[in-house]
Amino acid sequence: MSLAPTRHPATASADFLRIEALEKIYMTRGGGVTALKHVSLSIGAAEFVSLLGPSGCGKSTLLRCIAGLERTTAGSISISDNPVDGPPEHMGIVFQRDVLLDWLTVVRNILLPCRIKGLAVEPWVPKAHALLELIGLGGFENRYPWELSGGMRQRVAICRALLLNPSLLLMDEPFGALDAMTRDELNLELQRVWMADAKTVVFVTHSIPEAVFLSDRIFVMSRSPGRVVDVIAVDLPRPRPLAIRETPAFSDYVSRIRQVFEGFGILRGSHARD
Amino acid sequence: MLATDSAAAARRSFHIVLVVTGFFAVWQFGVFVLRPPEYLLPGPIAIFRELLSAPLWYLGNSLDTIGATLLGFLVAVAFGCLAAIGIVYSRLLENTLYTLLVALNSVPKIALAPLFIIWLGTGLQSKIAISFLIALFSIVVDTVLGLRSVDPDAVDLFRSLRGTPLKTLLWLRLPNALPYLFAGMKVAISLALVGAIAGEFVASQAGLGYVILSAQGAFQTTRVFAAIVLLGFLGTVLFYIVDLVERLVCPWHVSHRAQHHDAAGAG
Numbered sequence: 001m002s003l004a005p006t007r008h009p010a011t012a013s014a015d016f017l018r019i020e021a022l023e024k025i026y027m028t029r030g031g032g033v034t035a036l037k038h039v040s041l042s043i044g045a046a047e048f049v050s051l052l053g054p055s056g057c058g059k060s061t062l063l064r065c066i067a068g069l070e071r072t073t074a075g076s077i078s079i080s081d082n083p084v085d086g087p088p089e090h091m092g093i094v095f096q097r098d099v100l101l102d103w104l105t106v107v108r109n110i111l112l113p114c115r116i117k118g119l120a121v122e123p124w125v126p127k128a129h130a131l132l133e134l135i136g137l138g139g140f141e142n143r144y145p146w147e148l149s150g151g152m153r154q155r156v157a158i159c160r161a162l163l164l165n166p167s168l169l170l171m172d173e174p175f176g177a178l179d180a181m182t183r184d185e186l187n188l189e190l191q192r193v194w195m196a197d198a199k200t201v202v203f204v205t206h207s208i209p210e211a212v213f214l215s216d217r218i219f220v221m222s223r224s225p226g227r228v229v230d231v232i233a234v235d236l237p238r239p240r241p242l243a244i245r246e247t248p249a250f251s252d253y254v255s256r257i258r259q260v261f262e263g264f265g266i267l268r269g270s271h272a273r274d
Numbered sequence: 275m276l277a278t279d280s281a282a283a284a285r286r287s288f289h290i291v292l293v294v295t296g297f298f299a300v301w302q303f304g305v306f307v308l309r310p311p312e313y314l315l316p317g318p319i320a321i322f323r324e325l326l327s328a329p330l331w332y333l334g335n336s337l338d339t340i341g342a343t344l345l346g347f348l349v350a351v352a353f354g355c356l357a358a359i360g361i362v363y364s365r366l367l368e369n370t371l372y373t374l375l376v377a378l379n380s381v382p383k384i385a386l387a388p389l390f391i392i393w394l395g396t397g398l399q400s401k402i403a404i405s406f407l408i409a410l411f412s413i414v415v416d417t418v419l420g421l422r423s424v425d426p427d428a429v430d431l432f433r434s435l436r437g438t439p440l441k442t443l444l445w446l447r448l449p450n451a452l453p454y455l456f457a458g459m460k461v462a463i464s465l466a467l468v469g470a471i472a473g474e475f476v477a478s479q480a481g482l483g484y485v486i487l488s489a490q491g492a493f494q495t496t497r498v499f500a501a502i503v504l505l506g507f508l509g510t511v512l513f514y515i516v517d518l519v520e521r522l523v524c525p526w527h528v529s530h531r532a533q534h535h536d537a538a539g540a541g
Contacts, residue, residue: 064430067430067434068434069430069433069434086436087433087434087435087436091434093430093431093434095427095430095431097425097427099425099427099428099431101428101445101446101449102526102527103449103452103524103526112445113435115441115445116431116432116435116436116437116441116445117435117436117437118438118441144526146526
């Protein structure tokens with residue numbers, strides 16, 4: 001909230017994406033359902049944050065509001081101090097399902113954002129190839145999506161989201177439909193890609209370890225109504241290997257977050273209080 | 275991939291030839307044993323002899339019927355696609371054109387054939403018009419379904435990149451609708467042939483429908499059968515042409531992929 005004319009670099013970067021008093025109410029026949037209530041947060045440039053919470057906590061709704069795909073009921077969202085009204089420029093998005101177009105080859109799928117935006121395709125072809133190489137799918141350019149496994153398809157979807165050098169990458173449970181091993185692998189890949197070219201990432205997940213592994217900061221959300229109940233900065237060195245999940249520091253973060261959920265009546269039972 | 279593809283195609287046509295030959299063999303055997311009078315049920319050999327007695331005449335009449343069928347069909351595809359796009363994008367067209375099409379489809383279109391003869395005469399135009407009308411419905415209905423049944427996430431992807439409605443149509447809805455369009459076309463091509471024959475039944479001086487009617491009047495049953503065999507052959511060929519075009523235009527479609535893998539596995 002600094003209105004000072006000169007801005008400290010750190011303050012400026014903490015304000016890349018700012019959400020203030022956001023509210024989202026869905027109108028249904030039975031009346032309004034509050035999906036998000038008084039959500040305020042700010043995210044820095046090149047920061048990796050997660051929206052973590054149980055289903056129904058509004059984390060996907062919040063992401064869709066940031067993406068400009070969903071109308072907000074009250075409050076404001078701004079990116080680099082420009083209010084968001086509709087999908088922002090320089091944004092890439094990855095959904096839970098890869099949404100690759102079956103009739104296009106891998107490389108043409110990655111180049112799809114050019115087509116949609118009406119840009120010349122040619123200048124972006126080398127970038128598409130480089131992204132495929134970076135994410136470990138070099139040589140698959142001319143395959144069709146149905147020839148690829150689920151994990152490979154989602155990698156292609158990530159390449160597509162990164163094609164136009166977005167400054168903001170939104171990911172809505174991108175690995176939720178994958179098996180555990182593929183998920184681990186893609187967590188590593190995502191970290192690597194992000195470290196190679198850091199951009200602001202907002203990552204929606206309901207997996208506590210996944211959020212801790214990937215994030216700089218985690219916005220812990222609760223439901224009825226959907227809201228942010230805690231913010232946890234994850235101070236673990238990068239690049240983080242998968243083995244970091246067995247370290248005490250990592251476990252501390254995980255149990256801290258679990259306790260937050262338990263405090264809100266989520267995740268009670270089985271392993272409570274240890 | 276192409277080799278295994280054509281191998282699968284060869285196997286498919288081999289099956290068709292085998293089944294049809296078997297059918298004719300059983301038929302010929304039955305005629306040979308039971309010896310029905312030829313004006314009731316001629317055998318396949320008599321029918322083929324009839325076809326070979328005037329090949330050019332049969333060819334000319336076939337071309338006439340095929341011409342009307344194809345023209346009616348193609349106009350139905352062109353108009354049907356445009357109509358489907360209009361119906362999907364305009365509430366007004368959905369409420370008017372679509373409602374009208376559904377109502378019109380409930381009328382047996384063959385009942386309209388005499389009207390077209392009155393309006394357009396007994397030539398090619400009336401046959402094309404009846405073919406068109408009878409083929410149109412399945413194309414419109416299937417294409418509308420295809421344009422609508424896009425993945426909502428894909429629509430969001432286009433929205434997130436600020437894609438215009440035209441880009442969404444060209445890069446998402448139309449390609450997505452292609453397999454549906456082809457399903458409609460496969461039904462429509464057979465119906466278009468029915469339409470052409472219906473037109474020829476009502477009034478005409480040429481075409482296989484005309485051959486059947488005039489031969490029936492003279493009790494030339496073998497000739498009737500010859501025309502029917504030709505119609506069966508032409509209908510099958512037309513269907514497989516549409517099928518082939520579909521394979522070329524949308525090789526990604528699930529129903530073809532299975533055969534891809536089968537062929538790959540067998541090869």
